[in-house]
Amino acid sequence: DARVTQTPRDKVTEMGQEVTMRCQPILGHNTVFWYRQTMMQGLELLAYFRNRAPLDDSGMPKDRFSAEMPDATLATLKIQPSEPRDSAVYFCASAQSAPTGEAFFGQGTRLTVV
Amino acid sequence: RKEVEQDPGPFNVPEGATVAFNCTYSNSASQSFFWYRQDCRKEPKLLMSVYSSGNEDGRFTAQLNRASQYISLLIRDSKLSDSATYLCVVRGMFSGGYNKLIFGAGTRLAVHP
Numbered sequence: 001d002a003r004v005t006q007t008p009r010d011k012v013t014e015m016g017q018e019v020t021m022r023c024q025p026i027l028g029h030n031t032v033f034w035y036r037q038t039m040m041q042g043l044e045l046l047a048y049f050r051n052r053a054p055l056d057d058s059g060m061p062k063d064r065f066s067a068e069m070p071d072a073t074l075a076t077l078k079i080q081p082s083e084p085r086d087s088a089v090y091f092c093a094s095a096q097s098a099p100t101g102e103a104f105f106g107q108g109t110r111l112t113v114v
Numbered sequence: 115r116k117e118v119e120q121d122p123g124p125f126n127v128p129e130g131a132t133v134a135f136n137c138t139y140s141n142s143a144s145q146s147f148f149w150y151r152q153d154c155r156k157e158p159k160l161l162m163s164v165y166s167s168g169n170e171d172g173r174f175t176a177q178l179n180r181a182s183q184y185i186s187l188l189i190r191d192s193k194l195s196d197s198a199t200y201l202c203v204v205r206g207m208f209s210g211g212y213n214k215l216i217f218g219a220g221t222r223l224a225v226h227p
Contacts, residue, residue, distance in 0.1 A: 050213075101205075
C-alpha cells in the first residue's frame, strides 16, 4: 500500500532551535507539496517541487524556512530559527505530474515551539 | 479574494439528513477539482474527484459548473461517520504559472443522532 511517509510525527522544540521535517513521497510521484495547517489559516501551500526542482516557494517565509529535495525519495522542510508562531501541523503531499491528478498526504508533523 | 472559497460552516445535521456544500474558485484556467475529507487530527484524504458531467459515489454527489466556477458536494442520508471537515480543492495554473493544488478553508460537518 503506497503512502507518503513523514517524520517525525510530533516535535516539541524550544524557540530558536532548528527543526527539520522529512517526507518520503510515493514512488513514481514527481510532484511534492509542503503545506502548513493551523486553526486560523487552514491549509497553506508553502512550497512545491516537480522533478526535485523547487517551482514555487512563495508561500514560505524565506528568512527562516527552507525546502529541498536532495533526491527523489526525500523532501525536507527546515526552520531555523524556530519561533512559537511556527507551531502548526506540517503536511507533505505527493502527486503525479499530470495536472489533473490528486495528491496523497502524509500523516503530518505536529510541531510545537515553546 | 481567496482562490478557493467555501461555505463557512459548521453544519450540524441529524442522521439521515441531506446536506450540501458549496465552493467557488477564482481561476478560470483551473483544470481539476476534488473534494477531500479531513478527520480531526488526521491528514486530508481524497473523497472524490469532480467531473464536468457530475459524478456520484454512493451517497455522495459532486457537481461542477465551469461557467460559474462553482463546485458542490451533496451528501444524502447522513451518517454519524460523515462527521468531518470537507475541503474543496482546485488544481491548476495559478499565480506564477505553476501547477498548484489549492485548498479551501474547509467546512465542518457534525452529524448527530
